[in-house]
Amino acid sequence: MCSLCIRVCKELQGKSALEINNEGYISRKTIYSDTNSHIFECEDCGNCIAVCPTGALAPKWYTEEYAKMEEVRSIKTTCPYCGVGCQLELIVQNQQIIDVKPVKVLPNNGLLCVKGRFGYKFVNHPDRLKTPLIKKNGEFVEATWEEAFSLIIEKANQIKKQYGSQAFGGLSSAKCTNEENYLFQKLMRAGFGTNNIDHCARL
Numbered sequence: 406m407c408s409l410c411i412r413v414c415k416e417l418q419g420k421s422a423l424e425i426n427n428e429g430y431i432s433r434k435t436i437y438s439d440t441n442s443h444i445f446e447c448e449d450c451g452n453c454i455a456v457c458p459t460g461a462l463a464p465k466w467y468t469e470e471y472a473k474m475e476e477v478r479s480i481k482t483t484c485p486y487c488g489v490g491c492q493l494e495l496i497v498q499n500q501q502i503i504d505v506k507p508v509k510v511l512p513n514n515g516l517l518c519v520k521g522r523f524g525y526k527f528v529n530h531p532d533r534l535k536t537p538l539i540k541k542n543g544e545f546v547e548a549t550w551e552e553a554f555s556l557i558i559e560k561a562n563q564i565k566k567q568y569g570s571q572a573f574g575g576l577s578s579a580k581c582t583n584e585e586n587y588l589f590q591k592l593m594r595a596g597f598g599t600n601n602i603d604h605c606a607r608l
């Protein structure tokens with residue numbers, strides 16, 4: 406009942422998705438009852454649980470993941486999702502990210518959006534591709550990086566010889582760093598010989 410969650414939602418997140426119902430001993434924190442207005446809809450940013458000093462609000466997986474606190478460590482880093490560059494701490498246990506917490510410095514000053522706060526499960530997801538796949542006889546099979554690079558060079562040289570440099574186009578990702586995106590455009594321009602280069606963030 407300290408109301409930090411309600412205040413961060415209303416005053417910093419600009420939402421008002423939480424409120425206190427009733428008065429005195431029976432007062433309880435609850436989700437705002439007027440669901441007709443978008444102003445009151447929760448954005449799943451998690452900033453209310455980040456400020457909770459008691460653990461009354463917590464993600465439901467906390468009870469399992471934090472069971473063995475002795476192996477937990479925290480690593481300060483920058484959110485990779487967009488150019489705002491929010492500062493956060495990765496909570497790591499057994500080489501796996503089990504939580505993300507905002508850091509109280511600029512530019513985010515203790516806040517995160519839903520992507521920075523909860524968008525990390527892909528890192529240890531079993532479906533994630535970790536090795537290159539090459540299609541052989543209609544099936545994708547795992548390959549080494551050397552095999553993949555050799556195939557790319559071989560095919561790229563064939564295409565360049567047959568159709569010229571303008572047959573290539575490169576699309577990079579907002580999830581890469583500025584430096585990686587710089588190197589990628591350099592690869593396309595100086596290596597492949599084309600200015601056909603774009604970036605998903607431009608959309």
Ligand code: SF4
Nearest residue numbers: 414447448450451453
């Ligand atoms: S998750 Fe964000 S928008 Fe939803 S109640 Fe908490 S602070 Fe408000």
Ligand code: SF4
Nearest residue numbers: 484486487491518521
């Ligand atoms: S937390 Fe959200 S706003 Fe901040 S850098 Fe990540 S994606 Fe951008």
